[in-house]
Amino acid sequence: MIPAPTDYVRPGALEEALEALVEPEARALAGGQSLIPAMKLRLARPSLLVDLDQLDLRSIVSEAGEVRIGALATWDALSSAPVLLRPELVAVAECASGIGDLQVRNRGTLGGGLAHADPASDMPAVALALGARLALRRQGEERELPLSDFYLGPFATALRPGELIVEVRLPMPPPGSGSAYVSVEHPASGFALAGACALLLPDGSARVAVTGVAGKPFLLPQGADPGDALAQVDILGDHLAPPTYRRHLALVCCQRALERARARAEGGGRE
Amino acid sequence: MRAEKTITTRLAVNGQPVAVEVEPRTLLVHALREGLDLTSVHIGCDTSQCGACTVLLDGRAVKSCSLLAVQAEGRAVMTVEGLAADGELHPIQRAFVEHHGLQCGFCTPGMILTSLDLLARHPRPDEKTVRRALRGNLCRCTGYQPIVDSVLAAAAELAKEGRR
Numbered sequence: 001m002i003p004a005p006t007d008y009v010r011p012g013a014l015e016e017a018l019e020a021l022v023e024p025e026a027r028a029l030a031g032g033q034s035l036i037p038a039m040k041l042r043l044a045r046p047s048l049l050v051d052l053d054q055l056d057l058r059s060i061v062s063e064a065g066e067v068r069i070g071a072l073a074t075w076d077a078l079s080s081a082p083v084l085l086r087p088e089l090v091a092v093a094e095c096a097s098g099i100g101d102l103q104v105r106n107r108g109t110l111g112g113g114l115a116h117a118d119p120a121s122d123m124p125a126v127a128l129a130l131g132a133r134l135a136l137r138r139q140g141e142e143r144e145l146p147l148s149d150f151y152l153g154p155f156a157t158a159l160r161p162g163e164l165i166v167e168v169r170l171p172m173p174p175p176g177s178g179s180a181y182v183s184v185e186h187p188a189s190g191f192a193l194a195g196a197c198a199l200l201l202p203d204g205s206a207r208v209a210v211t212g213v214a215g216k217p218f219l220l221p222q223g224a225d226p227g228d229a230l231a232q233v234d235i236l237g238d239h240l241a242p243p244t245y246r247r248h249l250a251l252v253c254c255q256r257a258l259e260r261a262r263a264r265a266e267g268g269g270r271e
Numbered sequence: 272m273r274a275e276k277t278i279t280t281r282l283a284v285n286g287q288p289v290a291v292e293v294e295p296r297t298l299l300v301h302a303l304r305e306g307l308d309l310t311s312v313h314i315g316c317d318t319s320q321c322g323a324c325t326v327l328l329d330g331r332a333v334k335s336c337s338l339l340a341v342q343a344e345g346r347a348v349m350t351v352e353g354l355a356a357d358g359e360l361h362p363i364q365r366a367f368v369e370h371h372g373l374q375c376g377f378c379t380p381g382m383i384l385t386s387l388d389l390l391a392r393h394p395r396p397d398e399k400t401v402r403r404a405l406r407g408n409l410c411r412c413t414g415y416q417p418i419v420d421s422v423l424a425a426a427a428e429l430a431k432e433g434r435r
Binding site: 001002003004005006007008010029032033036037039040049051053076100101102103104106107190 | 278294295296298301317318319322325328331332333334336337338339341342344385388389404405406407408
């Protein structure tokens with residue numbers, strides 16, 4: 001399988017990349033672990049690839065009550081960044097270390113994965129539960145968007161033409177919080193049939209987000225019982241898992257994620 | 272659709288600087304196999320599942336079917352052709368021979384290169400770590416156990432020799 005012909009640029013600076021992305025059929029190329037396979041299947045036929053590789057968007061910085069992660073940070077980098085191993089945020093590392101396989105984690109990026117908006121993708125659940133905000137740029141424009149406003153449906157996001165995720169911002173949960181990501185993967189594809197992330201706060205309240213079971217990842221309503229909340233959701237069914245089974249898996253993932261997050265909150269990081 | 276033009280891409284392959292003329296859409300696996308005759312880089316599934324096309328890019332295992340050749344500009348690519356030194360097999364190659372880590376051999380180059388990425392980070396992995404690292408490499412002959420044994424033996428051998 002060979003992609004359709006395309007042009008290619010590798011800008012050295014963000015401004016240049018944003019300028020190149022003005023072209024209507026241009027696509028940003030980050031790790032390429034979703035885009036290139038899609039191009040090989042000719043599901044994607046960009047006229048121009050804007051390779052982000054040279055841009056300085058890989059840092060993971062903890063500062064002023066938030067963790068700022070460059071959009072080009074790889075799954076592999078997220079798996080071992082010290083700040084993401086703290087019990088409050090360890091769901092990020094836990095999730096990243098289970099994505100795809102070693103080769104995919106070496107290339108695949110946080111920004112690319114979030115923007116691809118595959119409804120079976122793992123990290124959106126984690127980023128939702130942790131209250132992520134996206135720093136977005138396009139030529140002459142800059143805005144911040146809560147991730148909860150980002151997903152519109154399968155492979156559809158609120159990104160505007162020519163717009164790029166440049167940074168993912170996670171508010172640092174208060175000390176004494178714990179987080180966890182639990183999924184049930186399809187054994188062949190590795191994609192989540194259901195996945196849930198829980199963030200348990202010191203006051204006993206929890207934020208729970210679910211992926212893999214609907215057209216887009218979603219947060220459970222604050223304080224809701226996961227079983228009741230999932231009963232209200234239109235759950236996806238396919239040849240891999242009918243809706244009743246998927247709903248069941250989602251509930252089990254929520255419960256296990258909550259248990260594990262609680263243990264981490266109480267253990268202060270010791271497991 | 273645009274006129275197909277080529278880009279000169281300069282990279283190091285198995286320690287040697289090379290320049291390849293490629294279209295932007297050319298996959299790294301095709302540039303290596305067809306442009307540079309490095310046919311150890313196998314095309315198995317062509318859908319990023321099987322890992323037979325794995326190469327090291329700046330020391331990290333990547334699937335060359337999911338990477339454009341132009342993305343390797345300025346980087347170092349390693350294939351198994353670059354492993355043996357002075358006609359002598361690399362310890363991990365020897366371990367695969369000694370522990371029956373291959374039958375048909377199709378998956379072997381990818382298995383070896385992914386294992387080298389693992390061993391660079393975890394010089395003495397346990398069995399579980401090896402199995403986890405090789406998740407993106409499929410073998411249809413061995414049942415995996417001899418492959419895992421080979422990687423563990425290579426780790427021990429490399430540790431003994433004081434290299435990775």
